Amino acid sequence: xxxxxxxxxxVSVDAGxxxxxxxxxxxxxPDVSAEALAVRLATLQVPAPRVVLTSPLTRCATVAAAxxxxxxxxxxxxxxxxxxxxxxxxxxRWDDIDRVLLDAWAEDFEGARVHGGESxxxxxxxxxxxxxxxxQTRELSPAYVVTHAGVMRVIAALTLGLAVDACLQWALDAGxxxxxxxxxxxxxxxIVRWNA
Numbered sequence: 001x002x003x004x005x006x007x008x009x010x011v012s013v014d015a016g017x018x019x020x021x022x023x024x025x026x027x028x029x030p031d032v033s034a035e036a037l038a039v040r041l042a043t044l045q046v047p048a049p050r051v052v053l054t055s056p057l058t059r060c061a062t063v064a065a066a067x068x069x070x071x072x073x074x075x076x077x078x079x080x081x082x083x084x085x086x087x088x089x090x091x092x093r094w095d096d097i098d099r100v101l102l103d104a105w106a107e108d109f110e111g112a113r114v115h116g117g118e119s120x121x122x123x124x125x126x127x128x129x130x131x132x133x134x135x136q137t138r139e140l141s142p143a144y145v146v147t148h149a150g151v152m153r154v155i156a157a158l159t160l161g162l163a164v165d166a167c168l169q170w171a172l173d174a175g176x177x178x179x180x181x182x183x184x185x186x187x188x189x190x191i192v193r194w195n196a
């Protein structure tokens with residue numbers, strides 16, 4: 001089973017701004033972005049998808065629709081593939097967020113909801129529920145999943161049996177490709193490509 005996680009391309013948001021599940025625009029149009037991704041995927045010899053799954057946020061869904069059209073398959077969105085909701089921190093500069101609140105979040109990284117949005121534990125549970133269902137649906141392989149860095153890190157942690165915080169520092173550029181493959185005999189997952 002192959003799943004190819006694709007981080008949305010660069011967004012038109014200033015560096016250092018928390019944009020979680022806010023619906024922000026892409027820097028470049030989705031057709032141009034999808035074409036560049038298709039070329040990169042071909043260069044990496046990634047198999048063509050049977051389906052393209054996506055976060056419903058514009059920065060993902062528009063690219064997913066263009067990719068699906070390029071490969072002649074369907075695209076479908078799922079709210080479970082959205083980035084974490086940072087509540088009142090959405091669209092604020094990280095540097096402008098009260099240091100006391102950031103420290104409180106760091107002290108209880110998984111459970112804190114000082115911003116009023118999702119806790120990390122809630123976010124991980126949402127993505128885990130989606131992935132558990134996806135993993136049982138072999139006819140979707142190979143699947144492309146156009147989503148967000150947080151979702152990609154959670155899926156990587158789940159498949160590799162790691163704690164989510166172990167994957168937080170792994171680089172994931174805008175437009176990054178992460179190709180995961182499950183051996184359907186051993187049922188073990190492996191990384192074929194990371195941040196490609």
